[in-house]
Amino acid sequence: MINIIINEWKNLIRDRLFFYSTIFFVLSLSLVVWMGILQQENQQQSQSDAQNHVRKQWENLEAMNPHRAAHYGSFAFKPLNILNAMDGGINDITGNVLQLEGHVQNEVIYSEASQALSISKFGKLKSSLILQYVIPLFLIILSYGSISKEKESQRIKLLILQGASIDKLVNAKSISIWIYGLFLLVVTVTIQSILGSTNPEIFKRLAFILLSYGLYYFIITSLSTYLSATLKDKTSALSSILAIWILWTIFLPKIWGNAVEKVHVLPDRKTFKEDMRAERNQGIDGHNPYDKRREELKNKYLAEYQVDSLLQLPINFDGIVMQADEEYGNLVWDKHFGSNYSIMQKQKSLYQFSGLLNPFASLQSASMGFCGTDMIHHLDFLKKAEDYRRVLIKALNDKHAYGGSKTGDWKWTVDSEFFKSVQGFTYETPRISNHLSRYLIDLLFLFCWALLIKVLIRVNAVKVNVL
Amino acid sequence: MKSYIRVTQTELIHLLRSPFKTTSILLFVIAIIFGSQNGYQLFKTHNKQIISISNKNTNSIEDMLLTYEGIENGTLEKPRRDPTIPYWAIWNVPSHAFKYPSPMMTFSLGQSEQYGYYKRVTNWSTTYDSDLAEEIANPERLAIGTLDFNFVFTYLSPILIIILLFNIGGLEKDLKFDNLIYSSKITKEGWILARFLFYYFFIITLIFILTIPYALLAGVFENHTVQYVNFLLLLLLYMILWFTIFYFINLTGKGSSDQALKMISIWMLLCIIIPGTIHQITSLKYPTNYMTDHLDVSRELSNNIFNLPEEDIKKSLLKEYPFLQNTQHASDTIMNVATINRSVSGLINSLNKNVSISIEFSSKKKNKFIKSFSKMNPVTTFQNEMNAIAETDFYAYRDYRTRIQDMIDKKIELILEDTWNNITVDKNRYAEYLKNFK
Numbered sequence: 001m002i003n004i005i006i007n008e009w010k011n012l013i014r015d016r017l018f019f020y021s022t023i024f025f026v027l028s029l030s031l032v033v034w035m036g037i038l039q040q041e042n043q044q045q046s047q048s049d050a051q052n053h054v055r056k057q058w059e060n061l062e063a064m065n066p067h068r069a070a071h072y073g074s075f076a077f078k079p080l081n082i083l084n085a086m087d088g089g090i091n092d093i094t095g096n097v098l099q100l101e102g103h104v105q106n107e108v109i110y111s112e113a114s115q116a117l118s119i120s121k122f123g124k125l126k127s128s129l130i131l132q133y134v135i136p137l138f139l140i141i142l143s144y145g146s147i148s149k150e151k152e153s154q155r156i157k158l159l160i161l162q163g164a165s166i167d168k169l170v171n172a173k174s175i176s177i178w179i180y181g182l183f184l185l186v187v188t189v190t191i192q193s194i195l196g197s198t199n200p201e202i203f204k205r206l207a208f209i210l211l212s213y214g215l216y217y218f219i220i221t222s223l224s225t226y227l228s229a230t231l232k233d234k235t236s237a238l239s240s241i242l243a244i245w246i247l248w249t250i251f252l253p254k255i256w257g258n259a260v261e262k263v264h265v266l267p268d269r270k271t272f273k274e275d276m277r278a279e280r281n282q283g284i285d286g287h288n289p290y291d292k293r294r295e296e297l298k299n300k301y302l303a304e305y306q307v308d309s310l311l312q313l314p315i316n317f318d319g320i321v322m323q324a325d326e327e328y329g330n331l332v333w334d335k336h337f338g339s340n341y342s343i344m345q346k347q348k349s350l351y352q353f354s355g356l357l358n359p360f361a362s363l364q365s366a367s368m369g370f371c372g373t374d375m376i377h378h379l380d381f382l383k384k385a386e387d388y389r390r391v392l393i394k395a396l397n398d399k400h401a402y403g404g405s406k407t408g409d410w411k412w413t414v415d416s417e418f419f420k421s422v423q424g425f426t427y428e429t430p431r432i433s434n435h436l437s438r439y440l441i442d443l444l445f446l447f448c449w450a451l452l453i454k455v456l457i458r459v460n461a462v463k464v465n466v467l
Numbered sequence: 468m469k470s471y472i473r474v475t476q477t478e479l480i481h482l483l484r485s486p487f488k489t490t491s492i493l494l495f496v497i498a499i500i501f502g503s504q505n506g507y508q509l510f511k512t513h514n515k516q517i518i519s520i521s522n523k524n525t526n527s528i529e530d531m532l533l534t535y536e537g538i539e540n541g542t543l544e545k546p547r548r549d550p551t552i553p554y555w556a557i558w559n560v561p562s563h564a565f566k567y568p569s570p571m572m573t574f575s576l577g578q579s580e581q582y583g584y585y586k587r588v589t590n591w592s593t594t595y596d597s598d599l600a601e602e603i604a605n606p607e608r609l610a611i612g613t614l615d616f617n618f619v620f621t622y623l624s625p626i627l628i629i630i631l632l633f634n635i636g637g638l639e640k641d642l643k644f645d646n647l648i649y650s651s652k653i654t655k656e657g658w659i660l661a662r663f664l665f666y667y668f669f670i671i672t673l674i675f676i677l678t679i680p681y682a683l684l685a686g687v688f689e690n691h692t693v694q695y696v697n698f699l700l701l702l703l704l705y706m707i708l709w710f711t712i713f714y715f716i717n718l719t720g721k722g723s724s725d726q727a728l729k730m731i732s733i734w735m736l737l738c739i740i741i742p743g744t745i746h747q748i749t750s751l752k753y754p755t756n757y758m759t760d761h762l763d764v765s766r767e768l769s770n771n772i773f774n775l776p777e778e779d780i781k782k783s784l785l786k787e788y789p790f791l792q793n794t795q796h797a798s799d800t801i802m803n804v805a806t807i808n809r810s811v812s813g814l815i816n817s818l819n820k821n822v823s824i825s826i827e828f829s830s831k832k833k834n835k836f837i838k839s840f841s842k843m844n845p846v847t848t849f850q851n852e853m854n855a856i857a858e859t860d861f862y863a864y865r866d867y868r869t870r871i872q873d874m875i876d877k878k879i880e881l882i883l884e885d886t887w888n889n890i891t892v893d894k895n896r897y898a899e900y901l902k903n904f905k
Contacts, residue, residue: 018901039751050757057767062774072766077757090606097757099597109597112755114581116833117851117861120742121612121622124750129743137735141728235634235641235723239487240730246626252500254614257607258505266603269583270516340603347605368607377606 004164004172005179012180019139022180026187029130033191036085036126041197043080049098050077055424063413066400067322070393072423073101076385078108081372081429082196083205086188089373098382100389100425102326102396106332108382127188128367131213132360133249136220139181140241142204143224146173148234157457166229167461170456174218174225181217185210203431205370208439212366215446219359220245222453229457229464248360256354256361264346276336294321310407318408319401326393333386341379346374355445357368362449366442368435372429380430388425395422470653474661482631482669491630495623496677502619503681506573510685513568513584520585524561528901531559553885554809556892557878562904564590564874566867569858570685571694574678575617577851577859579842580609586871588904589791590812590878593819594868595761595826598787616678617857621850622738624670625709631670632713635662637723659717667710674702698856705849733836742847745840753833760825764818772814777807784810787817794887809886813879820872827865835860877903 012018053073061069076098084091095108123129147170153214159169189206196202223244267275283293298310301317310317348365355362368374405412415450469578482488534550537543548555566584583599586592601609612618636659639645648658678699682688687695713730720726772780781802785791796806854860881900890896 035747039747039754042751043754046754046757050759053759054762057763072770075762085877090610091844093609094599094606096755097762099762106597107600109600110595110756110758111581111601113578114864115756115830116749116753117837118578118747118854119749119837119847120739121618121850122743123610125740125743126747129739133735133739135872137731145724198499233641235638235727238724238727239630239633242727243487243491250626251494253611254618255501257611258501258614261605261608266605268512268516269600269603270585272603290840344605348607351607364611373733375605378606404762442684 001168001172001175004159005170005176008146008173008176009179012176018142025130025135025138029127029184030191031131032125033085033127033188034195036083036124037192037196039124040082040085042331043084047077047079050075050097051079052423058422058424059416059420061416061419063411063415065413066396066403067102067318067410069414069419070102070322070363070396073099074389074392075099076381076425076427077351078378078381079427081377082198082202083192083209083371084373085196086126086209087367087371087372087373088124088126089368090375090378091373094378098203098385100385100392102322102393103306103329105329105337105389119239123402127192127407128371131185131188132363132367135181136217136249136340137245139177139221140224140245141219142180143174143177143221144238144241145234145298146177146225147229148231148237149228152234165461166464167457170222170225170229170457170461174222174457177225178218178221181221182214185213185217188376199456201429201431205372208370208443209367209431212363212370212443215443215450216359216363219446219449219453222450222457226453226457226460230460248358252354252358253361253364256351256358260347260350262349264343266340266343272336272340279332279335280329283325283332297321297324313407316401316403316405316407316409316412317332318410319397319399319403319405322382322400323397326390326397329435330390337386341382344375344379349441352441352445355442355449359449361448362442362445366439366446367437369435369442370432372432376435377429380435381427385425385426392422471657471661474653474658475665478662478665484775488631491627492673495619495627496615496673498619498623499616499674499677502614502616503573503677505613506576506615507681507685509576509579509746510568510570510572513566513572513579517565517567517585520563520565524563527559527561531897532894535892535897539893550897551892552809553890553892554882556897557882557885557900560878560897560900560904562878564588564867564871566864569694570682570689570691571689571698571857572859573616573681573685573687573857574857575857576615577854577857578839578861578864579859580604580613582864582867584623584867588678588874588878589777590875590882592871592875593761593765593816594823594871594875595758596706596752599868599871616681617850617853620674621705621846621853624674624702624706625734625738628666628670628706628709628713629727629734631666632663632696632717633727633730634723634750635659636717637726637727639719640720640722641724656718659714663710663717671703671706694856698853701852701856708845708849737844737846741840741844741904745837745844745847749833749837752836753829756826756829758826760822761819764815764822768818769815772811772818777802777804780807780811780814783814788813788880788883790880790885791887794884796887806841806886810883816875816879823868823872827868830861830865853889874904 061072064072078091078094078096078098080091092112095111097110098108099106103131116448119268122133147156150159150169156169160166164172189210193203193206198206224241227240228234231237231240297320298317301313301315301320302308302310305313305315306314351361352365355365365374369376399414399418403412403414403418469583531550534543538545538551545551548557548558566582568579568584572579575684581601583601586596588597589900597826634641636655639648645655648655653661680886682695712733716729717726721731772783775783786805791797795805824827837847851860855862881903885892885896892900
């Protein structure tokens with residue numbers, strides 16, 4: 001088999017078109033990776049500038065009441081992982097700015113896609129676009145005629161007479177083309193590692209990316225070579241593999257993507273907001289002095305401190321009410337946002353199951369996941385930002401309650417030293433090992449597909465008529 | 468002429484006898500129906516949501532009118548937010564800005580999933596509020612995109628054409644009897660053209676027929692016939708583009724495989740590589756706007772205004788809204804703090820408007836840049852033209868934002884005018900407010 005592979009490679013290298021195509025691919029991939037990194041760095045710079053800008057404003061806040069500062073709030077700007085340069089995933093679609101303020105958990109807004117006319121339905125020209133669409137097609141071009149060419153020239157008889165079995169031939173030819181795909185993949189990953197900043201975590205992610213794409217290329221080249229062996233001529237082989245490719249890459253992802261939304265239905269924004277508001281209204285309203293629940297809380301604190309009126313309290317009851325209001329709100333947000341996130345995750349899981357029919361879906365999911373640009377990572381960012389909001393607002397409410405002011409003293413202020421002491425929002429992409437279980441299904445399906453095609457070759461190749 | 472008719476007849480027989488081609492056509496038809504159904508569904512959802520909000524607003528208006536009657540009869544106490552004060556009366560005017568969907572949306576969802584289509588407008592609103600965010604949806608699904616008619620037509624119809632055309636002239640070359648055909652009365656160019664024309668008319672007819680039921684369902688022919696005709700003309704042009712490219716490929720092709728590969732490569736170039744490259748270049752030149760200018764107004768600059776002494780706020784308001792010079796409060800020597808507090812939104816609105824202008828200007832530059840590639844990026848150009856006809860493109864939503872801003876301005880004007888003239892709002896005055904936001 002190794003001899004056939006070596007022989008195939010000798011033939012490929014002799015082919016001038018192949019040589020030029022390789023140069024073209026290597027240059028294109030280098031350019032695309034470089035552009036991706038440049039764009040990512042540009043964007044990250046804007047993100048850091050925006051984050052620093054709001055932090056500076058926060059640190060230089062004039063003396064103000066802590067509750068007013070809670071309304072003033074802060075912002076979390078979604079940072080970009082370096083591997084966003086390879087696969088942008090959902091980053092163009094999702095918002096980038098999250099307002100963090102008292103009384104409310106906001107939604108992330110201002111997506112790139114909403115800021116201009118629509119351009120590409122398949123995303124930006126990043127290496128993932130080349131690796132997912134262009135290279136597989138090139139591998140198809142290289143492999144669809146690999147066996148039928150031998151059949152048409154009758155050379156296959158000679159090879160069989162020399163002792164090569166059909167399945168060995170199919171395997172060797174597909175592996176030789178697969179190695180070429182791997183070569184382009186390694187080139188991409190290497191350029192990405194050289195041009196972009198790397199650390200062990202990024203290397204781990206890149207290794208998984210390599211594995212996912214490697215498996216997909218194996219599926220494509222094996223299937224294409226298998227069809228080349230089993231179908232009557234190269235035109236039939238080409239039309240069949242192209243039909244499968246179109247089905248996998250263009251048709252099924254959209255059909256399935258739309259279908260999962262119909263299986264696990266998300267609420268519309270209006271219902272979502274109304275349900276949350278209705279539930280929120282059952283808790284304390286921090287700004288309504290006539291609220292009954294506020295009265296109950298007041299009595300509890302008066303009893304606890306053994307005083308008759310709020311003015312006698314050594315603490316500021318307004319801060320207590322605000323925090324109680326906040327904590328009740330948090331329960332409501334957790335329930336409703338949590339329910340949405342859970343539906344989205346169910347949708348994702350169901351989408352991942354389409355890998356059973358479509359290995360391209362598994363590749364896309366794995367690629368986004370390992371690059372840290374999929375929904376799981378997005379939800380992680382939202383969660384961390386919300387956690388930070390709660391810490392921030394609690395710090396402000398606690399200061400309001402226990403900082404030395406009395407109930408009703410809304411003119412009491414804290415200076416910028418206090419605001420500076422509240423840590424700013426920072427976010428780091430989670431380690432892939434924490435989320436690996438979510439992508440195992442994608443790798444599993446890719447592996448199963450590779451295995452299935454191997455079995456197909458083994459079982460059906462013997463039936464190929466070479467005479 | 469007879470030869471051309473014979474070519475067409477033979478092509479029809481060939482098509483019917485090819486299971487690969489007929490299955491592809493069937494799949495394409497299913498995709499068109501599925502896509503149109505998705506569009507129609509979203510069109511219906513938008514309408515349903517708008518009607519539901521409007522109904523709720525009607526109920527809320529009725530409640531407010533009863534409140535006024537109660538206050539006027541003395542049977543009701545004034546609530547905490549006193550509706551006889553212009554500020555709260557106008558606050559209680561349910562005014563939603565809607566982006567009414569065009570029935571043509573059935574055929575092109577465009578960017579509609581990127582934006583909100585209803586918004587409750589108050590004097591504190593801006594055109595970049597978070598409640599204008601898109602409907603709740605799975606971001607991965609949004610990234611993959613919805614299979615709507617526009618997508619099927621723009622991206623899948625060229626693939627269907629490839630399947631139907633790739634062996635025209637190629638099969639004959641594969642089997643080496645092409646010269647036999649050209650030796651008859653028809654030329655090579657004429658023969659390929661006749662076969663291409665058959666498929667051109669076949670696909671166009673098929674698509675036109677498939678659009679009619681959904682156009683009827685969505686009510687396109689009630690008010691949007693012109694847009695529908697323009698849409699069909701656009702489809703014709705788009706098909707001509709692809710047939711022309713493929714015609715030259717087949718004319719110079721070396722066989723079926725060679726033609727298929729060239730066709731699919733062109734498809735990939737026009738549909739994926741060129742738009743992707745332009746997308747990336749645009750992002751490099753115009754990175755995502757984090758809207759810090761807008762955020763500054765909503766926090767820092769608003770805060771500065773809140774901290775100004777009432778006298779300064781009054782002066783700024785008189786400068787910003789000259790019509791206030793003729794009001795009672797303008798000539799009053801005693802400062803009414805409540806009046807000033809209820810007018811502050813007027814100053815913040817002016818700041819927001821200035822920021823909006825600069826944001827829209829940067830979007831305009833970005834769009835101009837994208838459009839400068841339209842000749843080398845025909846697929847995106849056609850796609851955006853379809854979105855424009857369906858009123859689902861960036862500009863349709865920009866116009867919607869303009870309408871929202873007009874409503875905000877109107878609210879503020881009314882608040883300022885009536886607050887500064889010390890108007891006490893009764894049922895009739897409230898009814899007049901309502902007229903302004905119908």
